[in-house]
Amino acid sequence: MHESVVTAAFERRVSPGTALSEDADRILHACRDMALRFQQGGKLIVFGNGGSATDAQHVAVEFVHPVIVGKQALPAVSLTNDVALVTGIARTDGLDDIFAAQLRLLAAPDDIAIGISADGVCANVSRGLDTARELGLLTVALTGESERDTPAVDHLLVARSADPLIVKEVHVTIYHLLWELVHVFIEQPDPAAAR
């Protein structure tokens, strides 16, 4: 194995990483809307499969337990943690309903739903986002370029790669920015004014 393989692996990541800058406005607008929901008493509900399930949990812990001391803890839950519940729903209603079923129980209209999908739009993420939308939640989707169908959401944030590993890496930067900027907007007297 030659070191050029390593160099090539890192080079493949440059363009998708850089392209995220083009979405700075999309990220800002998503954060402004999310901050408003939090200020109205809403909570954040996050879901995804496989590697994106770990991201859902990372997003939840990011908001609940801020990395910066003194920042407000914000309510967030991941729908990927309770294996008994997830496998139970999968058995009775099917895998495609594992997130939608939990949303129907937990979600309130002021809430925010973030669906994460690194490798094609997963049916259960898609159904979760549809259900969230029907229930009045603010909907945010983090996807990659291999998506066949674009989910109908309020804020669509796309990592410019079809490689699910690289998509995930860009997603992590996106949700770190979401967390940071939500706090920036929340600390303003009127998030809607910051335009």
Place this chain on the structure above:
Amino acid sequence: MSEPGGLETLYPFLYAGLAEPDETQLRRSTEDKIAEIGTLRRSLAHLHGERLVACAQAMAAAIDGGARLFTFGNGGSSTDAQDIAQTFANPLAGTRPVAAISLAQDVAVLTALSNDVGYDLVFARQLAALGRRGDIAVGLSTSGGSANVLNALAEARRRGMLTVGLVGYDGGTMARDDLADHLFVVPSTSVHRIQEAQITLYHVLWELTALR
């Protein structure tokens, strides 16, 4: 793990008693952070290229010899540990799955050990029960100071396992005490950028291990 400085450092214009933030300022700071991770990620190819190849070769040899992979970390790093395990155990099409277990997933074990023994030993005790000579232990800590991660790496080495560490800042205690056979330090002081870079490092490590 706390980040020094806080939002005041990250967004000085918000705390200068000046005008309310406008989109131009926020857009610029967002673009700066995206550029920062891009630069950091690119620097890793040079900084850790040889180390990644050596580590992938050692891991591949261990896997060929029947090694299982154990991963561990706290908070966001626990989700990365889980992601490493699922990346190896349920890999992209055409690559061989590897037996991998993330040690922060079993809530019964985690709460039992925390309650009865102490949180500092939650991963070390699991390795003592599950780990065998020749297995692989991967510990993640942005600070390099998480006691349970350090204790687990020490336990893994005592048991003759291959040890891999992913860490930020200057490597912290994990680096000073030389606790990992293959140590990857991400030279940054931002927890967020460290995590983003660590994910790229273990993805590349998986790619190299799968490629062998």
